[in-house]
Amino acid sequence: MLMAKQDTPGKPGNWASGLIFGTAFGFLLHKAGVSDYNVLIGALRLTDLTVIRVIISAILVGSIIIYVLGKFGMVRPHIKPTHYANNIIGGLVFGVGFGLWGYCPGTGAAALGQGSWDAAWGIFGMVIGSYVYALTAPKFIKMASIGERGKLTVPELIHIDPGVYIIITSIIFVLFLMYIP
Numbered sequence: 001m002l003m004a005k006q007d008t009p010g011k012p013g014n015w016a017s018g019l020i021f022g023t024a025f026g027f028l029l030h031k032a033g034v035s036d037y038n039v040l041i042g043a044l045r046l047t048d049l050t051v052i053r054v055i056i057s058a059i060l061v062g063s064i065i066i067y068v069l070g071k072f073g074m075v076r077p078h079i080k081p082t083h084y085a086n087n088i089i090g091g092l093v094f095g096v097g098f099g100l101w102g103y104c105p106g107t108g109a110a111a112l113g114q115g116s117w118d119a120a121w122g123i124f125g126m127v128i129g130s131y132v133y134a135l136t137a138p139k140f141i142k143m144a145s146i147g148e149r150g151k152l153t154v155p156e157l158i159h160i161d162p163g164v165y166i167i168i169t170s171i172i173f174v175l176f177l178m179y180i181p
Helices: 012-032 036-046 050-071 084-101 105-113 119-144 162-179
Strands: 147-152
Touching: 012 105, 036 050, 036 084, 050 162, 084 119, 105 119
Parallel strands: none
Antiparallel strands: none
């Protein structure tokens, strides 16, 4: 998460900016074609690489912008602590949900926005799942400390300067985008 200044959750401006950026994000997902069920299933089957191209493009552009803005002191990344157990379990829940539903949360909301009513069932499931998680989360506090590594980034993990890491990954991503069908 990035924050240009200290924001207070619940302020009307935060809700408005969330609505504006969420709508823009959904529109861009729709325009990129990644809110289409068949495209997403194609990504899971590795027969349609549209989603992978969009994700790599977003990571490429976003990482460069965040790095440059950070160098000018305009943003400050808020790195969340790394907890391997949480990451693995969260990834499994996300992956199973994506595989069963055919949408991830963002593309599901965009699909519903474009009139794909099948996405409504998954959104209903996310709301129920969030509620169940909120009720049961305190029971999993001990698990949260399993694999705790602190605030860790990939450049720190491999002992490389973040700028060098951005350059190397950018070259790899551009080459990947040039050569994947």
